[in-house]
Amino acid sequence: MWKTILRRILIMIPELFILSVLVFLLAKAMPGDPFTGSINPRLSPAQVHHLMELHGLYDPWYQQYWNWIVHLFHGDLGISYEYTEPVVDLIKQRGANTLWLALFTMILTYGIGLPLGIYAGRHEGKFQDTLVRIYTYVTMSIPFFVVLVIGIWIFGYTLNWFPTSGSISPQASGLGGSILSRLGHIILPGLLGALFGTVNIVQYLRSEVIDAKHSDYVRTARSKGVPMKDVYRHHIFRNSLLPIAAFAGYSITGLLGGSIFTEMVFSYPGMGLLFLNAINFRDYTVITALVLLYGFLNLLGTLLSDIALSIVDPRVRVE
Amino acid sequence: ACSNNSSKQSGTEKSVSLPATYNASGKATAAGNNSTLKIAEVNDAPFTGISSPTLASNAEDSDVFAPGGTQWGQINTLFNVGKNYKIINGGMANQKLDRKAKTATITLRKDARWSNGAKVTAKDVEYPYEIIGNKKTTSQQYSSDYAAIKGMAAYHAGKAKTISGITYPDGQNGRTVVIHFTKMSPAMQYEGNSFIWASVEPYEYFKNVPISKLASSPQVRKHPIFTGPYKLDKVVQGESTSWSPNKYFYGKQPQVKHITIQVVSSNNIVSAFSSKKYDFAAGGPDIVMPSSQYPKVKALKSYTVTGVPQMGYSYFGFNVGHMNTKTGLNVMDKNAKMSNKNLRKAMLYAVDMDAVSKKFGHGMTWRANTLIPPTFKNVYNAKAPGFKYNMKKAKSLLNKAGYKKQGKWRTDPNGKKLTIHFGGMSGSAATEAEYQYYMQQWRKAGLNVKMTTGKPMEMNSFYSTIQKPSQNKIDVWTGAWSTSSEPTPTQIYGVDAPYNMGHFVTKKNTQLLNSLNSNKAWNAKYRAQQFKKWQSYMNSQAAYGPEQFSMSWTPVNHRVKGYNVNADNNNFWSDLSLTAANPK
Amino acid sequence: MKRDIQSATDISEADLQRLTNEAAQEATPSAAKIMWREFVADKPALVSLFLLVFFVLFVIIGSMFIDVPKMMETNIMGYYAKPFSVQYWLGADSGGRSIAKELIVGSRNSICIAIGLTVISSTFGICWGLVSGYFGGMVDLAMQRVYDFMMIIPMLMTIIVIVTVIPSYNAITLTLILSIFYWMGTSRLIRSRTLSESQKDYVAASKTSGTGNFKIIFREIMPNISSLIIVDTTLSFAENIGVETGLSFLGFGLPIGTPSLGTLIANANDPENITTYWWTWLPAALEIIIMCLAISYIGQVMRRTTNAAQRRGNDKK
Amino acid sequence: MNLHNYFLTKRGIELTNATTGQFLDIKDVSTAFKIDGVYYDAVSHVNLQVNHDEILAIVGESGCGKSTLATTIMGLHDPEETQISGEIDFEGTDLLKLDEKGYNQIRGAKIGMIFQDPLSALNPLKRIEDQIQEVMIYHTKMTEKQRHARVIELLNEVGIVDPERTAHQFPHQLSGGMRQRIIIAIAIACKPDLIIADEPTTALDVTIQAQILDVLRDIQKENHAGIILITHDLGVVAETADRVAVMYAGQIVEQGTAEQIFDNPKHPYTRSLLRSMPQRNNETDELYVISGMVPSLQKMPKQGDRFAPRIPWIPTSAHEVHPTMHDLGEGHLVRCTCYQNFYFPDQVNEKGATEHELN
Amino acid sequence: MSLIEIRNLKVHYPIRGGFWNRVVDTVKAVDGVTFDIEAGETYGLVGESGSGKSTTAKAIIGLEKATSGTVTYEGKNVTKAENRRKIDYNRDVQMIFQDSLSSLNPRKRIEDIIAEPLRNFEHLSKDDEKLRVLQLLDIVGLGPDSLYKYPHQFSGGQRQRIGVARAVATHPRLIIADEPVSALDLSVQAQVLNFMKRIQREFGISYLFISHDLGVVRHMCNNIAIMNRGRIVETGTRDDIYDHPMHIYTKRLLA
Numbered sequence A: 001m002w003k004t005i006l007r008r009i010l011i012m013i014p015e016l017f018i019l020s021v022l023v024f025l026l027a028k029a030m031p032g033d034p035f036t037g038s039i040n041p042r043l044s045p046a047q048v049h050h051l052m053e054l055h056g057l058y059d060p061w062y063q064q065y066w067n068w069i070v071h072l073f074h075g076d077l078g079i080s081y082e083y084t085e086p087v088v089d090l091i092k093q094r095g096a097n098t099l100w101l102a103l104f105t106m107i108l109t110y111g112i113g114l115p116l117g118i119y120a121g122r123h124e125g126k127f128q129d130t131l132v133r134i135y136t137y138v139t140m141s142i143p144f145f146v147v148l149v150i151g152i153w154i155f156g157y158t159l160n161w162f163p164t165s166g167s168i169s170p171q172a173s174g175l176g177g178s179i180l181s182r183l184g185h186i187i188l189p190g191l192l193g194a195l196f197g198t199v200n201i202v203q204y205l206r207s208e209v210i211d212a213k214h215s216d217y218v219r220t221a222r223s224k225g226v227p228m229k230d231v232y233r234h235h236i237f238r239n240s241l242l243p244i245a246a247f248a249g250y251s252i253t254g255l256l257g258g259s260i261f262t263e264m265v266f267s268y269p270g271m272g273l274l275f276l277n278a279i280n281f282r283d284y285t286v287i288t289a290l291v292l293l294y295g296f297l298n299l300l301g302t303l304l305s306d307i308a309l310s311i312v313d314p315r316v317r318v319e
Numbered sequence B: 001a002c003s004n005n006s007s008k009q010s011g012t013e014k015s016v017s018l019p020a021t022y023n024a025s026g027k028a029t030a031a032g033n034n035s036t037l038k039i040a041e042v043n044d045a046p047f048t049g050i051s052s053p054t055l056a057s058n059a060e061d062s063d064v065f066a067p068g069g070t071q072w073g074q075i076n077t078l079f080n081v082g083k084n085y086k087i088i089n090g091g092m093a094n095q096k097l098d099r100k101a102k103t104a105t106i107t108l109r110k111d112a113r114w115s116n117g118a119k120v121t122a123k124d125v126e127y128p129y130e131i132i133g134n135k136k137t138t139s140q141q142y143s144s145d146y147a148a149i150k151g152m153a154a155y156h157a158g159k160a161k162t163i164s165g166i167t168y169p170d171g172q173n174g175r176t177v178v179i180h181f182t183k184m185s186p187a188m189q190y191e192g193n194s195f196i197w198a199s200v201e202p203y204e205y206f207k208n209v210p211i212s213k214l215a216s217s218p219q220v221r222k223h224p225i226f227t228g229p230y231k232l233d234k235v236v237q238g239e240s241t242s243w244s245p246n247k248y249f250y251g252k253q254p255q256v257k258h259i260t261i262q263v264v265s266s267n268n269i270v271s272a273f274s275s276k277k278y279d280f281a282a283g284g285p286d287i288v289m290p291s292s293q294y295p296k297v298k299a300l301k302s303y304t305v306t307g308v309p310q311m312g313y314s315y316f317g318f319n320v321g322h323m324n325t326k327t328g329l330n331v332m333d334k335n336a337k338m339s340n341k342n343l344r345k346a347m348l349y350a351v352d353m354d355a356v357s358k359k360f361g362h363g364m365t366w367r368a369n370t371l372i373p374p375t376f377k378n379v380y381n382a383k384a385p386g387f388k389y390n391m392k393k394a395k396s397l398l399n400k401a402g403y404k405k406q407g408k409w410r411t412d413p414n415g416k417k418l419t420i421h422f423g424g425m426s427g428s429a430a431t432e433a434e435y436q437y438y439m440q441q442w443r444k445a446g447l448n449v450k451m452t453t454g455k456p457m458e459m460n461s462f463y464s465t466i467q468k469p470s471q472n473k474i475d476v477w478t479g480a481w482s483t484s485s486e487p488t489p490t491q492i493y494g495v496d497a498p499y500n501m502g503h504f505v506t507k508k509n510t511q512l513l514n515s516l517n518s519n520k521a522w523n524a525k526y527r528a529q530q531f532k533k534w535q536s537y538m539n540s541q542a543a544y545g546p547e548q549f550s551m552s553w554t555p556v557n558h559r560v561k562g563y564n565v566n567a568d569n570n571n572f573w574s575d576l577s578l579t580a581a582n583p584k
Numbered sequence C: 001m002k003r004d005i006q007s008a009t010d011i012s013e014a015d016l017q018r019l020t021n022e023a024a025q026e027a028t029p030s031a032a033k034i035m036w037r038e039f040v041a042d043k044p045a046l047v048s049l050f051l052l053v054f055f056v057l058f059v060i061i062g063s064m065f066i067d068v069p070k071m072m073e074t075n076i077m078g079y080y081a082k083p084f085s086v087q088y089w090l091g092a093d094s095g096g097r098s099i100a101k102e103l104i105v106g107s108r109n110s111i112c113i114a115i116g117l118t119v120i121s122s123t124f125g126i127c128w129g130l131v132s133g134y135f136g137g138m139v140d141l142a143m144q145r146v147y148d149f150m151m152i153i154p155m156l157m158t159i160i161v162i163v164t165v166i167p168s169y170n171a172i173t174l175t176l177i178l179s180i181f182y183w184m185g186t187s188r189l190i191r192s193r194t195l196s197e198s199q200k201d202y203v204a205a206s207k208t209s210g211t212g213n214f215k216i217i218f219r220e221i222m223p224n225i226s227s228l229i230i231v232d233t234t235l236s237f238a239e240n241i242g243v244e245t246g247l248s249f250l251g252f253g254l255p256i257g258t259p260s261l262g263t264l265i266a267n268a269n270d271p272e273n274i275t276t277y278w279w280t281w282l283p284a285a286l287e288i289i290i291m292c293l294a295i296s297y298i299g300q301v302m303r304r305t306t307n308a309a310q311r312r313g314n315d316k317k
Numbered sequence D: 001m002n003l004h005n006y007f008l009t010k011r012g013i014e015l016t017n018a019t020t021g022q023f024l025d026i027k028d029v030s031t032a033f034k035i036d037g038v039y040y041d042a043v044s045h046v047n048l049q050v051n052h053d054e055i056l057a058i059v060g061e062s063g064c065g066k067s068t069l070a071t072t073i074m075g076l077h078d079p080e081e082t083q084i085s086g087e088i089d090f091e092g093t094d095l096l097k098l099d100e101k102g103y104n105q106i107r108g109a110k111i112g113m114i115f116q117d118p119l120s121a122l123n124p125l126k127r128i129e130d131q132i133q134e135v136m137i138y139h140t141k142m143t144e145k146q147r148h149a150r151v152i153e154l155l156n157e158v159g160i161v162d163p164e165r166t167a168h169q170f171p172h173q174l175s176g177g178m179r180q181r182i183i184i185a186i187a188i189a190c191k192p193d194l195i196i197a198d199e200p201t202t203a204l205d206v207t208i209q210a211q212i213l214d215v216l217r218d219i220q221k222e223n224h225a226g227i228i229l230i231t232h233d234l235g236v237v238a239e240t241a242d243r244v245a246v247m248y249a250g251q252i253v254e255q256g257t258a259e260q261i262f263d264n265p266k267h268p269y270t271r272s273l274l275r276s277m278p279q280r281n282n283e284t285d286e287l288y289v290i291s292g293m294v295p296s297l298q299k300m301p302k303q304g305d306r307f308a309p310r311i312p313w314i315p316t317s318a319h320e321v322h323p324t325m326h327d328l329g330e331g332h333l334v335r336c337t338c339y340q341n342f343y344f345p346d347q348v349n350e351k352g353a354t355e356h357e358l359n
Numbered sequence E: 001m002s003l004i005e006i007r008n009l010k011v012h013y014p015i016r017g018g019f020w021n022r023v024v025d026t027v028k029a030v031d032g033v034t035f036d037i038e039a040g041e042t043y044g045l046v047g048e049s050g051s052g053k054s055t056t057a058k059a060i061i062g063l064e065k066a067t068s069g070t071v072t073y074e075g076k077n078v079t080k081a082e083n084r085r086k087i088d089y090n091r092d093v094q095m096i097f098q099d100s101l102s103s104l105n106p107r108k109r110i111e112d113i114i115a116e117p118l119r120n121f122e123h124l125s126k127d128d129e130k131l132r133v134l135q136l137l138d139i140v141g142l143g144p145d146s147l148y149k150y151p152h153q154f155s156g157g158q159r160q161r162i163g164v165a166r167a168v169a170t171h172p173r174l175i176i177a178d179e180p181v182s183a184l185d186l187s188v189q190a191q192v193l194n195f196m197k198r199i200q201r202e203f204g205i206s207y208l209f210i211s212h213d214l215g216v217v218r219h220m221c222n223n224i225a226i227m228n229r230g231r232i233v234e235t236g237t238r239d240d241i242y243d244h245p246m247h248i249y250t251k252r253l254l255a
C-alpha cells in the first residue's frame, strides 16, 4: 500500500515537471510583459529596462526557467510583479480564502447531494424521484455563472441577506466575530456552488443505489430476514456511499476550477480572482505558480481519492 | 468652508453639470458620527495593499489608504494645495523655492507626528528620494527629472550611498530639509511635479527593512503608519481597510469615528448603492465609476450624484514616425501613411463625438476640444473649437489633399490604395461599440479603415504593438492619458517621450513645450498663455486629436455632510460628518 | 475420405435469390429503426427531438440570411432598445444591435462550436480509448500516462492562458483549443469498455478468423460500444454548449464581433443589468436551458435503445 | 445398464430412509410477472410438499420457473411487479398472507436460502463474520460472543479449514467454493426447517460441486431440515435427491421419488431429458435431441399441454385440453395423459415397450 | 506423423507489482504440456477450473504467446506468428468458444459472422459467398431465415451451431472446442454434440475437445488428457482413463 502511494508520488514528479515547463513557456508566450501598459508618466523606458533586467526578463527562456525552478525548490515562487510581494505569501492569503470556500462548498455539496441521491434512488421511478431528476436536469442546463449572478442579485442585493463582496466584513472584530463574518461571506457562494456540485453526486448516487437495490447481496440480506430499512442502512447506503465519498478528492479539483466564477461574481479575493488578475497584468510568476499549484492539487486529489478508495473498498486494497 | 463650485465648462457641449460637493440637510448627529462611514472602492481586482505612496503604483492603493492623508490621493502629504494645484503654506510642511540658489527648502511644522506618536523628521522627508532612487527599488517613480537633484544620479547609479544634494541644516531629526538642484523649474510650484516628492516616509519605522524588500514588509502592508487625520485599524489584504481618528494628527480632528473602505467590483457597484451598502465611492477626483451606470445611479432616491472633471482625457493618436533607438528621440517620417495633416483632420471631423458621448457617456463624458483636461482651469484652453462633427468638411479636406475616390475607397494622393489600420484596446461593450462607430464614420468618408487584428486588441498586445520603436500595424488608435496634478505634457508629446507613440515631433512643438517650464514660465500668466498656444498648435497639427473628457463622479448618500472634492479642500476627511447611523 | 464441405449441401443458384428475399423479410429492424420506435414511444423525447432539429435548422438557415458584419454594426440610436418593437423584436444591446438577430447568429456559432468540439474531442477520445483498451500492455500504459498528465492540467486556467497567447483567435481556434482538453472523459469511458469488450470471445473469434487488429477495433468492437458512444456524445454535446458561455463570461471566449450565446448571456454579468436589460441575456439563457434539457431527454431515449431490457417501444403483441 | 443404479451405487443407502412429517405445502401457487403492464405466469398452479429430512429436487430447463418458485416461497418478489396466487402453508401459516414484518421473522430463521452465484451474493464490503452474524442478530438473542462462537462453529461445519482467519476476510479473498460455503453457513445459521438451494453448484467446479453437496447432505442429516434443491443437472439430482419434481414451462410435469423418476419416467419431457444425457453405452450413437424451443412467457399457450409442440408426432388427441396431474401410485404424479401414448420417433415399432427398453 | 504435435508447451503470465511495476512472479498457467492429435480424432482435455485448459488451447491457435515449447503442425513449426501465416495454419485451425453469446459479435448479422473467415481467407464474389454461408447454415441445420438475424435472436444451442458453422467455413483440419457445451442445457447440449460428431464424420475434422464434464468427454473423445495445475497428469484412451485411472487426481475427478 505504502509502496503504491510512493510510486504514485514518484510518477507525479515528471508529470509536474512537464507541466511546469509547459506552463512556463505558455506564460512567457503571452504578448506583453509585466511592465507594458503600466503607463505612468514617471516610469521612463530606462526605468522599465532597469526593472526588466532586475527581474531577469531579458534572459533566454531556459535560463529564466532554470532560475525559477531552482528557486521553486527552495520554496520560493518568486515575487509578483503586480503585487510586489512574494508569490508564496500572496497564495497563502488568497489560498486560504479559496480553501475555506471550497471546503464549505464541499460540505454543503455532500450534505445536500448525498441525501438527495439516496432519496431519489430509494424512490426510483416515483414522484419524488422525478422531482429530484428535474432538479438535476435543470441545474445542469443553466450555466453556473448565471445562477451566481441571479443568486447574488436576489439574496445579496434585493433581499440583502448576505454580504456581496469580500471574504470578511471590515468591521468584524475579535476571533469569534471574524469567524462569523467569514462564514457569512461564504454561505451564499457556497450554497450556489453546492447547488451545482450536487448534480453529479445525485445522479451517480441515484444509479448506485438503484444498482445496489437490485444486487444479489441485497437479496441475500433480505433472505436473512433483515427488515428493508436495515437493508438500506447496512447494505445499500454503505455500499453506494463509500465510492462516492472516496471520490471527494477529485471533486476538490472541480471546486477549485469553479471558484474562478464564484470569486469573480462575489469579488471574493481568492486564487481564481488572483489568476484572472495575473492574466491581465502578465504577472508571470503568479500565473505559473497558480497553474502549477492547481496541477499539484489535481494530482493530490486523485491520489487522495485512490488512497481513500482503497481504504474504503476491500477489493481495491493492495496487500 | 465649501464653495459650491460646479464644474460647468464652456467650449464644448456638456450636458450634465454636477456639484463637486454634497452637504446633507440636517445636523450631524452623535449617532451618525459614531457609526461607520462606508466607502466603496470600485475595482474588479483586489487591491495590491502597498500603503507607501512612494512604492505604490496604482490608484487603488492610494484610494484605500487615503484617510492616512488629508485629501484623496495625498497620503502622508507634505503640502497644502490651493487653486490650480499650487502648493501653499499651512500643510504639514511649507516649501520655499530659491531660484537663485537653486534650492527648495522644506520646513516641517512642529506638531507633525506619525500615527504611532513618533515625530516626523527631516530624514522622513528625504527618505522617499532614497527609496525612489535606490538601485534595487521596486518603486516605479524614478524619472530623469530627479537627476536635477544634485547627487541623485550618482546615488541612482549606485555610486554614492547618500544623495549629496539633500541636506539637513538642523540635523536628520530636525525640521528642515534643503534640496539643491542643478536647474529650477516652474513646475516645482505645483503639486504633482516630478522634481520634488510631496510626501514623507517613516524612516525610523522602515530603517530595518532593505529598500528592495520594503514593498512586501509588514511595515508597509499590515501595520503602516500615517500622518493624516486617520490611523489604520486593520487591513484585510486585497479587500478592505478600516480607520479611526489619529489622535496625533496635527490638523483639525476628524468627526467621523469609523471609516471602512471596501473593494466592490464595477459590475456590482450600482446594486450595492441601490441596497445602500455604501455612502460614496472612493477616489475623489479619480473615481472610476463607469459612465454607463450613471442613469441608474441618478435614479437612486437617497443619493445625490457629485462629480468633478477627470484629470485626464482620451485621444486619437496617429502614427507619423518612429523612434530612433540610438538617440532615444522620436523622428517624424515624411512619407508615413498618416503624415498628411488633412487626412488626420478629416478623420477627426468625421466622427460625431458629441453624439457618441451623449449616447454612451450619458452626460458623464463629452467631446474633448484640446489635449489639456478642463480641470486645470488656468491653463485649459476652453475656447479651442476642437473637431466638431462635420462630415462635409472632412470630405472636402480629403478631396483637397488629393485623397480621391477610386471605386469604393479613396486612394492616397499618389493614387495608391489606402488601407488604414485602427487599433483599440478591448474594453466594455460600449467601448467596442464606439470603435465600430468610428470605423463606420471613416468608411462613410470614403476611407478604407480596418481594425488591426480584426477586433479590439487585448491591452497587453495593444501596448506591446504600439510601444515598439517602429511599427506599421496600427496607423490610428485611441488611447487615454491621465495627468498628475501638474499637467505639463512633455512626457507624452515631447521629442524624447517614450509615450509619444505617434512619434510626432516638430520644432515648434519642442519649443512650445520647453517654454512651459522655462524661466519665463515662473510668470503664471505667461505659462498659461504658452499652454494655450500649445493646445491650439496641437489641434492645428492634429497628430493627436482630442477625443473625450469625462467626469469622476459618485453618488453621495444623504446622510453625509461636508463632502467636498475640490482641489483646494485640504481638509476632506476632517470636514466629513454624518447625520444618521446608517446610510439613508 | 475427406469430402468437400461444398458438396455437403445442395442449394442451387436459383434458390439463392428466393432464400435471400425470405431472409431479408425475417430480418430484425436496424438500430436506427429501433431508435425511432423508442422515440415514438416516448412523446416528450419526440417533441424534444423535433424541437432540436427544427431549431438547429432554423438557426443555420436563418443565419444565412443575416449579414453578420452589418448586424454587428453599432447603431447608436438603438442603444438598449426595448423589445417588442418593429425594428427590434427582442430589443437591442448596448451597441444597438438587434438581439433577435444576434441570437440567431450566436446560436449558430455556439452550436457549431459545440458540434465541432464534440466531433473533434469525441473522435479523438474514442480512438484513443479504443486503441489503448484494445492493445493493452505497454501501449495502454504509455497512453494512460498521457491521459494522467492531461488530467492534472488545470483546464480552465490553461485554456485562459492559451487564449491569451494566441494573437488572433476565432471560433475555429477556440474550438481546437477546447478540444485539447475535452477528450479525456470520453477516452476513459471508451477504454474501460473496450478493455472488457476485448476480453469477449467474439474478439478472439475474429482473431482466429484472420481479421486484422484495426479492423477488429473499428468494425467489431466499435459497433458494440456504439450505444455508449452515442449516449456519451449526446451528453457531451449538451455539456459543450455551455463551455463557450463560461469562457465568454470570464472574457476569454469569442471576440465581441462574433456573437455567441456566451457573449449574450455574459450581458448578465451585472446584477443591475439582469433586471434592467433582461432582454439582452434572458432569451439566450432560456435557449441554452431548453436545448440542454431536450438533449438530455434525447440522450435518455438513446440510452434506453441500447439497453434492450429498458425498451419501451417493443412491438406489443 | 440401469441408469438409476449407476447413480445409486454412489449414493449408498440413504435413499431408503423414510420421510417424516410434511411441513411445507405449496398449494396451487402461481406467480406472474408484469411485462408491459400485462401479467404473465412464470409459475402456474404448482402443488408441492416438502417433508422433514427430505431433499426435494426441482429439475427443468433453464427458464422454466425454478428460481421464480423459490423466490416466491421466500417472498422476495417485488409486489409491484408480480402477482402471486395460491397458498403456501409453512408450519401452519400461509406465507403468502404474511406482511413484510411477519415474513422477516421467517426468512433466515425458519427458511434459509442458498443462491447460485457465490460472488455477487455476498456484500463485498463486509467481513464474512459480519455477514454471518447479521442473520443471528435478527433472529436470536445471542450475545456478541456467542454469535462469534457460532460463526466459528458454522464455518467448521461447512468445512472451512481456518475459520478464525476466514471470518475476518472479505468475500473477494475467498475462492468460489469457499464463498458458496459461506452462503450455506448463512442459510443454516439459525437452523432453519427449510433450506432452499437454488442451483448451489452450477457456478462451481466438478470437484468442488461434490464437496458442496456433501456439506448440504451433512447439514440436513444433522438438522432434520427439509431441502429444496433446484438444479438442471440430472447427475446432481440422482446423487442427492429423495424426491424429484420435474418442471417444464412453469408447470410441474412429473413428480415422484428419485427412483420413480429415474427408473420409471413417465412424462415425455422427463423421458426426453434423460435420453439426451450422454451415456457410456451409446457413445457412438447420436444423442437424443428435443426439437423446438420453450416458448417465452408472453407466447405461452393458454390451454393444452405445453410440451405438445415439441413432440409433434404425438397426435393432439393424446393430450388433455386442460392437463391435470395423474396419480400413478406411491406419490408418483404425472401431468397430462399423453405419457400413455408417448414413444420416441426412432422407436415406432416398439411403442409399448419403449419404457422398458430405455431402462 | 500426427496432425499436430505439442511439445513441452509453457505459458507463463507475469505478475507485475512492487515498486517499479517489475515482474515479481509468474502464473504458470501452462507448464510443460505435451501431446499429439491425430487427423480425424477427437482429443479430450479435462481438468478442473484454472488448470490451464483454455490457455493451452489459446496458445495452440496463437491467441496467446507461448513462453516456450513448440507447436508443430503437419511437420512444420507454427509456434511463431509469421510461420503460422506462411502456411495456411490460421485457416486450418479454428476454434469454438464456450460462451456462444459472447463469441458472436452481437452487432453483426449471422451472415457477416459466418462470412468473416471467408472474407479473410478466401476472396469470393458476393453471390458465391452468400451461397457458401447458406450451405454452411444448412450443414448445421439452420434455415436461410437466420441469415439476417442477430445472435441474440437464437437459442443457446442454435448459437453454438452458428459458432460451429463459422469454424468449419474455411475447411479447417482442426477445430479447438473450448467447453463448447458447458453453458448449455441438457437437451440443447445433445444437439450441438450431435452436430460436432456429424461434421467430423463427414469432413474428417480433428477436435481438441475441452470440457470438465466427464460424461460429455467420454461421449466425444478417443484420447483424453487430464490436466492439473498447468501440467498433464495422465493421458490415455478413453477406456484406459475411465476404467483404470492411474493418477490420484484423475481418480478424484472421476469420483
Ligand SMILES: Nc1ncnc2c1ncn2[C@@H]1O[C@H](COP(=O)(O)OP(=O)(O)OP(=O)(O)O)[C@@H](O)[C@H]1O
Residues within 6 Å of the ligand: D033, D034, D035, D042, D060, D061, D062, D063, D064, D065, D066, D067, D068, D069, D232, D296, D297
Ligand atoms: N423479474 C422478472 N420479470 C419478468 N420475467 C421474469 C422475471 N424473472 C424471471 N422471469 C421469467 O420467468 C421465467 C422463469 O424464470 P426463472 O428464473 O424462474 O427460471 P429458472 O428455471 O430459474 O431458470 P435458470 O435455470 O436459468 O435459473 C423466465 O422465462 C424468465 O424470463
Ligand SMILES: Nc1ncnc2c1ncn2[C@@H]1O[C@H](COP(=O)(O)OP(=O)(O)OP(=O)(O)O)[C@@H](O)[C@H]1O
Residues within 6 Å of the ligand: E013, E027, E028, E029, E030, E047, E048, E049, E050, E051, E052, E053, E054, E055, E056, E212
Ligand atoms: N491473462 C492472464 N493473466 C494472468 N493469469 C492468467 C491469465 N489468463 C489465465 N490466467 C491464469 O492461468 C491459469 C489457467 O487458466 P485457464 O483459463 O487456462 O484455465 P481453464 O482450465 O481453462 O479454466 P476454466 O475451466 O475455468 O476455463 C489460471 O490460474 C488463470 O488464473
Ligand SMILES: [Mg+2]
Residues within 6 Å of the ligand: D066, D067, D068, D198, D199
Ligand atoms: Mg434460476
Ligand SMILES: [Mg+2]
Residues within 6 Å of the ligand: E053, E054, E055, E178
Ligand atoms: Mg477455460
